Amino acid sequence: MLKxxxxxxxxxxxxxxxxxxxxxxxxxxxxxxxxxxxxxxLAFFYFILWRPEQKRRKxxxxxxxxxxxxxxxxxxxxxxxxxxxxEETVLIHTGSAEVEFLKAAVSEVHxxxxxxxxxxE
Numbered sequence: 393m394l395k396x397x398x399x400x401x402x403x404x405x406x407x408x409x410x411x412x413x414x415x416x417x418x419x420x421x422x423x424x425x426x427x428x429x430x431x432x433x434l435a436f437f438y439f440i441l442w443r444p445e446q447k448r449r450k451x452x453x454x455x456x457x458x459x460x461x462x463x464x465x466x467x468x469x470x471x472x473x474x475x476x477x478x479e480e481t482v483l484i485h486t487g488s489a490e491v492e493f494l495k496a497a498v499s500e501v502h503x504x505x506x507x508x509x510x511x512x513e
Contacts, residue, residue, distance in 0.1 A: 461476065463504050465498050467497050472487075475490060482495055
């Protein structure tokens with residue numbers, strides 16, 4: 393009985409050793425797996441982070457380029473109406489004051505009712 397259990401143990405140890413040798417990646421396999429993982433990470437960053445941000449940025453730039461006098465805008469938390477548009481800046485009327493901001497500081501544009509009424513006609 394002892395001989396049989398010793399033989400089974402030796403056989404199992406030999407099989408474990410052989411399977412460990414087969415499972416260990418060679419130098420080429422390790423590098424290939426690394427390249428695959430880097431490729432997956434780059435694809436993740438492109439499709440999950442970079443591409444949606446690029447789309448959002450393009451949409452915001454389109455809003456900024458379509459601003460007209462009389463539109464309501466949110467500029468760094470300040471809400472007002474556009475009274476004048478210059479090349480790089482926008483003059484915003486907020487109640488009793490007019491403030492000049494860079495166009496890049498505008499975060500939201502809400503077209504005035506006049507411009508939406510003109511497009512309906």
